[in-house]
Amino acid sequence: MDNTGKRPRVGLFVTCLVDLIRPTVGFAAVKLLEDAGCIVEVPAAQVCCGQPAYNSGDRADARDVARAVIEAFEGFDYVVAPSGSCAGMIRLHYPELFAEDAAMMPRVHHLANRTHELVSFLVDVMGVKFVAARYDGTITYHDSCSGLREMGVKAQPRALLGTVAGLTIKELPGAETCCGFGGTFCVKYPEISNRMVGDKAKDVAGTGADTLLAGDLGCLMNMAGKFTRDGVDVKVRHVAEVLADMAGDVPPIGRAK
Amino acid sequence: MSLALHPTSKAFKANARAALKNETLQRAMGHLGFAQKRLEAVGRLPEFEALRDQARDIKNHTLQHLDFYLEHYEEKLRQSGGEVHWCRTPEEARQAILSICRSVGARTITKGKTMVAEEIALNPFLEANGVAPVETDLGEYIIQLRDEPPSHIIAPAIHVTKEQVADTFLEKHAAYGKTKLLSEPREMLEEARGILREKFLGADVGLTGANFLIAETGSSIIVTNEGNGDLTQLLPRVHIVLATPEKMVPTLEDVSTILRLLARSATGQEFSVYTTVSTGPKRPQDIDGPEQYHVVILDNGRTAMLGTAFQDMLRCIRCSACLNHCPVYNAIGGHAYGWVYPGPMGSVLTPGLIGVDQAGALPNASTFCGKCESVCPMKIPLPGMMRHWREREYEQRLSPPAQRWGLAAWAFAAKRPRLYRLLTGLAARVLGLWGRRHGNMHNLPLAGGWTQFRDFPAPEGKTFHQLWSERGQR
Ligand code: SF4
Secondary structure, X not given: OXXXXXXXXXXXXXXXXXXXXXXXXXXXXXXXXXXXXXXXXXXXXXOOOOHHHHHOOOHHHHHHHHHHHHHXXXXXXXXXXXXXXXXXXXXXXXXXXXXXXXXXXXXXXXXXXXXXXXXXXHHHHOXXXXXXXXXXXXXXXXXXXXXXXXXXXXXXXHHHHOOOEEEEEOOOOOOOOOOOOOOOHHHHOHHHHHHHHHHHHHHHHHHOOOEEEEOOHHHHHHHHXXXXXXXXOOEEEEHHHHHOOOHHHOOOOOXXX | OOOOOOOOHHHHHHHHXXXXXXXXXHHHHOOOOHHHHXXXXXXXXXXXXXXHHHHHHHHHHHHHOHHHHHHHHHHHHHHOOOEEEEEOOHHHHHHHHHHHHHHOOOOEEEEOOOHHHHHOOHHHHHHHOOOEEEEXXXXXXXXXXXXXXXXXXXXXXXXXXXXXXXXXXHHXXXXXXXXXXXXXXXXXXXXXXXXXHHHHHHXXXXXXXXXXXXXOOOEEEEEEOOOHHHHHHHOOOEXXXXXXHHHEEOOHHHHHHHHHHHHHHHOOXXXXXXXXXXXXXXXXXXXXXXXXXXXXXXXXOOHHHOOOOOHHHHHOOOOOHHHHOOHHHHHHOOHHHOOOOOHHXXXXXXXXXXXXXXXXXXXXXXXXXXXXXXXXXXXOOHHHHHHHHHHHHHHOOOOOHHHHHHHHHHHHHHOOHHHHHHHHHHHHHHHHHHOOOOOEEOOOOOOHHHHOOOOEEOOOOOOHHHHHHHOOOO
């Protein structure tokens, strides 16, 4: 990577799930961003993007939580999240959330316009063409909905995965079909969600891949949880773990050491 | 059975559960091939995306000046000898249709496919008043025989298997001397056609829906694949069009733009087999056509959506692409939604028409995966509008108490970063230890919805923020 220009200051939005369940994804993001030439900082005041409240129809709480994010991430060149869903929330939905608050709007847009999903940021903004990583195995890739349809994440992870030594990609039929997570949906409508993730498990198993990757921890936990429950022998990981060469640091999601 | 008369949207959850367990339904729903066909059709039309923008703009413009276009339409229609009946409520629409039937002493009425007739529960009403409705669309005919509501807006009998159709025909066609159990769809079609042909000839009134109303010419348009609509509206003495105000489009040229999207989005056809324009009754120089041409325009809450967060929904052309691509609809079928319109478009429309207190579950039953919006030819922001319904539900305190408390507890912590860190640190540690042996948990208090079908992956043991500060902030 060419570092002769000014190194951008990136605020890492860790996301609440990565913080709680899988910090390794956060460290993988830090490594990938630093390798790409960024200066990475992690504002301590961050909690959550507010999506649980927003999607439950609770705009007031969503706005309060969002306001804290806007304050915490003021002044960075970019804000990057290892999640298309959280990045999409900030980039596309914050402006809608504060539509009635004219005074906030400049700050909202300022943040929204510089917020990115991790892998697309690396490729599209930082111009990363390859990663120094090794993963011996055949992977398949699920396109998480928000990343795909809100943030345009599709080719970027495949491009970088193509440069990982030892790794083979097998495309997943129905890769763009929702896995049934949907935030609170999966607990509000467990039977429907189960059907959707069950279909996904069949598609994944059908590829013959030994590992499933995706860019959003919510979807990954949903699929990993279904796999272990139903005995589907496919490892599940966040794409950043593989790209950062950190798959050796932790067992796959939902598996023991 | 009419869902408009007996809505079950409140029982959506139980309906969905039953639908998932219904093996016949699951078999019938298994080969819904519309999505793949749409993909291929769109691939063959490079300007498809540009057309979507145009179509959206046409409808937005029309909705902005709807009163003007409706008046213009009525004037043109009058000039061609037709009559408009404005109806605010389903009851008004039913009465308008009945009085037209009575004025000509009608005993039977043939019907082309119309969802608006479902919305006003027209069939049971006509039957009760001595007018026999005969469905002429094959799918509608099948479910009429079976006394079921449609489960899809363009393929009403999609929930019925071939074998079930054969059984139904055997039972109901015996009256016409048909007593053979059929196995080939072709034979079933022929048998139904033979019976319907007689009914076409004997009907006094023909009723169709309208895909579009054209202000410029005072015309209505229907698109069909079976040609039944043409017979329905040409053979009887009276043609009634049952429409709603948002079907309005300014000009014929506008319609042709939208028609290029409609069939491709619906079934992946370039065009439907029949596109039929009707303008007024038969003129002296016409060789056929009805003597009377009536257009019943039912509002039923639609114009009240103008100027609200739900106005965009009025762009809908009922193509069904959002249903065909919806993973939830595909899993449970249309009846589970409990009212007339299922799938994503129904989840937005139904709370608007029968109230969010009745239909609040529908806009909640979405992962917001966004597939519907991405295929909607009219670019209707369906997930965004489902979220607006959730907001209304939350404001009116209609959402389930457990959900509200959970949300309140989460919000309390999420607004206090220090408390939040304390709690997540604790949770990561406890759950990490608990799940260490297997890497996941089989049961988790308060998370039954999750662990009923899935294991819960164990956390690594410390939160990212703990580890980050341990490493020394950089
Ligand atoms: S909402 Fe869009 S995709 Fe769904 S039926 Fe209406 S026009 Fe078609």
